[in-house]
Amino acid sequence: MKIVSIVGTRPNFVKIAPILHVLANKDNHRHFESVLVHTGQHYDYKMSKKFFEDLEIPRPNFNLNIHQASELKQLSMIIDRLDDLFKKINPDLVIVVGDVTSTLAGAIVAKKNKIKLAHVEAGLRSHDSGMPEEINRILTDRLSDYLFTTEVSAFNNLTKEGISERKIYFVGNVMIDTLLKNKFEILNRSLKHNGKNYLVLTLHRQSNVDDQEKFCRIISEINKLSLKFQIIFPVHPRTEKNIKKFKLKLNKNITLIAPQGYLDFLALCSQAKAVLTDSGGIQEEAVILKVPTITLRENTERPITIGCGNNKLFGRKICGLQKLVIEEIKSYTPPSPPKYWDGKAAERIVKIIAKISKKNNI
Numbered sequence: 001m002k003i004v005s006i007v008g009t010r011p012n013f014v015k016i017a018p019i020l021h022v023l024a025n026k027d028n029h030r031h032f033e034s035v036l037v038h039t040g041q042h043y044d045y046k047m048s049k050k051f052f053e054d055l056e057i058p059r060p061n062f063n064l065n066i067h068q069a070s071e072l073k074q075l076s077m078i079i080d081r082l083d084d085l086f087k088k089i090n091p092d093l094v095i096v097v098g099d100v101t102s103t104l105a106g107a108i109v110a111k112k113n114k115i116k117l118a119h120v121e122a123g124l125r126s127h128d129s130g131m132p133e134e135i136n137r138i139l140t141d142r143l144s145d146y147l148f149t150t151e152v153s154a155f156n157n158l159t160k161e162g163i164s165e166r167k168i169y170f171v172g173n174v175m176i177d178t179l180l181k182n183k184f185e186i187l188n189r190s191l192k193h194n195g196k197n198y199l200v201l202t203l204h205r206q207s208n209v210d211d212q213e214k215f216c217r218i219i220s221e222i223n224k225l226s227l228k229f230q231i232i233f234p235v236h237p238r239t240e241k242n243i244k245k246f247k248l249k250l251n252k253n254i255t256l257i258a259p260q261g262y263l264d265f266l267a268l269c270s271q272a273k274a275v276l277t278d279s280g281g282i283q284e285e286a287v288i289l290k291v292p293t294i295t296l297r298e299n300t301e302r303p304i305t306i307g308c309g310n311n312k313l314f315g316r317k318i319c320g321l322q323k324l325v326i327e328e329i330k331s332y333t334p335p336s337p338p339k340y341w342d343g344k345a346a347e348r349i350v351k352i353i354a355k356i357s358k359k360n361n362i
Helices: 010-023 045-055 071-089 101-112 132-143 152-160 174-181 183-187 212-225 237-245 262-270 281-289 303-307 321-331 345-359
Strands: 002-007 033-038 093-097 116-120 146-149 168-170 198-201 230-234 254-257 274-277 293-295 311-313
Touching: 002 010, 002 071, 002 101, 010 033, 010 045, 010 093, 010 116, 010 174, 010 262, 010 345, 033 071, 045 262, 071 101, 093 101, 101 116, 101 132, 116 132, 116 345, 146 152, 146 345, 152 168, 152 303, 168 345, 174 183, 174 281, 174 345, 183 262, 212 237, 212 321, 230 262, 262 281, 274 281, 274 321, 281 293, 281 303, 281 311, 293 321, 303 311
Parallel strands: 002 033, 002 093, 093 116, 116 146, 146 168, 198 230, 198 274, 230 254, 274 293, 293 311
Antiparallel strands: none
C-alpha cells in the first residue's frame, strides 16, 4: 500500500512526524510504502528545515517548491504539481493533516484522481467562515474517506454536517504524540534569554495582523501588559511586516525574536508564566506543558482547551488584557490531559489504515 503524506507548514510537520515514524516501523508495517511530499508552503530555514531536524523527519521524497504567493495562487500551483505527481507515482492513500492551503490542495487532487483520502485532525470548527482555515477544514472533511479526530466536539461537528459515522475515528492528537516524545528535552532545554517572570506571545492570523485598527488595539493591550511582565515575541514574517507598515511602537519590555525551531519554542513556552497566542496548535500544546493560555481571538476550533480550563478567549472587546492575564496566572490549576492525548494517536491511525488495507486487499 503506497501512502503519500502531504505537508507544507510547521504545524503539518509536527502532526505528520509521529505517523511517519510508525509507518517506518517495518516490523509491524512491512506492506506500507511511505512517500512524503513537501509543498514548500513554509520555505525558510526556521519555518521548515529546522523543524525537520528537530522532529527527525526524513528528507521529503518530493518537494514542490511552491513558495510565497497569494493564497489562491499557492492553492492552484500546489494542485497543478500534485496532480502531475500523483499520476506519476499512483498512490493508494493520501494523508493530509490540519487546515492549511496544502491540506485542501492535497484533498482536492486525491479526490479528482479517485484516490482514498484520510484527514488527520478532522472535524475541528471555529464556526467563523471568515477564517481561511475554516473553509479548508470544511472542504477537506467533505472530501475525505477517513476522518481522524482529536476530541469529541469534532465528531459532533462532522455528524451535524451529514458525514457518516462510519468514516469517523476518534484517535487522539498527533501533535501531543510529538510533544510527549520530546517532552524531556523540551523541559530540560536551556534558554537563550534571561528572566523568569515572562510571557510568550505569538500573532500571525490575518484577521489580527492585517486589520490595522484591530492590530493597533492588540498592540496597545500588549504594551500595557508589558508594564507588568517581560514579553518574548517570536515574530511571524507577516506580523513583522505589518508592525513596520502600520508604524507600531512596542515597549522596551517586549523582546522580538526570530521564529524558533520546535524544541526551542516549546521550551520557551514551558517556562513562561502564560502564553498569549492566536495559533490553534499552541492552545493544545500548552495543556500538556501546563501553562495557562490566553487566545487572542473571538473563537477557537479547539474547545476542549477551554473546557479543561487551560485556555481563555480574549478578543471580543480587546481591552483589559493585563487584568485577565494576572487573574489567570493567579488562579491557574493544571488540567488532566484529555482522552487519548497519550502519545499513541499515530499508532491508532496506522492500525486503522492497516485494517482498511487488509479488508480492501490493498
